[in-house]
Structure formats: structure tokens, C-alpha cells
Amino acid sequence: MSRILAIVGRPNVGKSTLFNRLIESREAIVDEASGVTRDRNYGKSEWNGKMFSVIDTGGYVVNSDDVFEAEINKQVHLAIDEADVILFVVDVESGITDLDDAVAEILRRSGKKVVVAVNKVDNNQRILDAQEFYGLGLGEIYCISSMTGSGTGDLLDQVVESF
Ligand code: GDP
Ligand code: MG
Secondary structure, three states, rough: OOOOEEEEEEOOOOOOHHHHHHHHOOOOOOOOOHHHHOEEEEEEEEEEEEEEEEEEEEOOOOOHHHHHHHHHHHHHHHHHHHOOOEEEEEEOOOOOOOOHHHHOOOOOOOOEEEEEOOOEEOOOHHHHHHHHHHHHHOOOOOOOOOOOOOOHHHHHHHHHHOO
């Protein structure tokens, strides 16, 4: 049985930072200035004794909202086709954006298991700010800081539950 986790979300929410933490090696290229990463990166991870593959989606950031949305939609549909579990990463600093809502709707209709990670929750105040992400309509949210690793254990417990 294949166990594939795909990480999706807007650029700059912290997908590659989380990917690097999950696979504990730095295969994805993170450009601090632009948040640009290679198109897709694959890695292996293990949690609670379960091995699984991780896909970091992301693509290239382009300077047009339309192309940008089309690229994210492409990545989301690829993830739905390929993955057993989809990790939808959102950013507490920006709050819910229109693009987040659009992605959430596609994911809701996919029938796939989706786990929502609210990233950049670096301190307790931000846990309060994160509550708005229940508004995505995707159920439970997991507050994490990909930078410090905070909250990623509970997140992974949920991710591997069905593996
Ligand atoms: P991606 O475009 O979604 O892959 O995002 P990246 O992983 O490239 O990160 C985008 C930016 O967000 C980088 O400057 C990261 O250092 C920053 N970042 C990622 N995770 C966190 C976090 O947990 N807290 C904070 N404060 N910044 C983060
Ligand atoms: Mg990236």
C-alpha cells in the first residue's frame, strides 16, 4: 500500500520549510527572498513507525494573479490524483485569502483526506488568530510553526492515522 502525503498551499505559506523539517534533509531549495522553490520535490519520512512519501508542491511564483491561480490549481489537482493524504498549509500572518478559499473548495469536493496546517503560529497569541481557519470548512486545524517545529507532532499523528 502506498502512503503519499502531498503538501499544497499558496506560495510563501511555508510548505518547503515544513517539507524540509518532515524529511529532515534539505532537498527543496528555499529562496528566502522570493519563496521560489523547484516545481516538485519528493522525500521520505517516517512517523509512529510508518514510512511515507512526501511531495512538496509549489511551482514558480509568477507575477500575474491569473497564472498564479492556474498554477496552484494544477498543483492541487495533481496532489488529489497522486496523494493519499493532502496537507493544506495556510498562513496565520495573512489570514484566509480568496485563493485559500478557492483551494479549500476544490479539496472539499475531492473526497480525499485533507489535514489543515495553520503555519507561522510561532507564539500563543497566534493560536487565537488561527481560529479563523475553521472557516475554511475543512474541519480540524493544526497550529504549527515550521520554523520551530512546534505542533508538528500532533499534525503528523493525524496525517499517519490512516496510513
Ligand atoms: P513556500 O513558498 O510555501 O514553500 O514557503 P517557504 O517554505 O519558502 O517559506 C516562505 C517564507 O516563510 C520563508 O521566509 C520562511 O522562512 C517563512 N516561514 C516558514 N515557516 C515559518 C514559520 O513557522 N514561522 C515564520 N515566522 N516564518 C516561516
Ligand atoms: Mg516552496
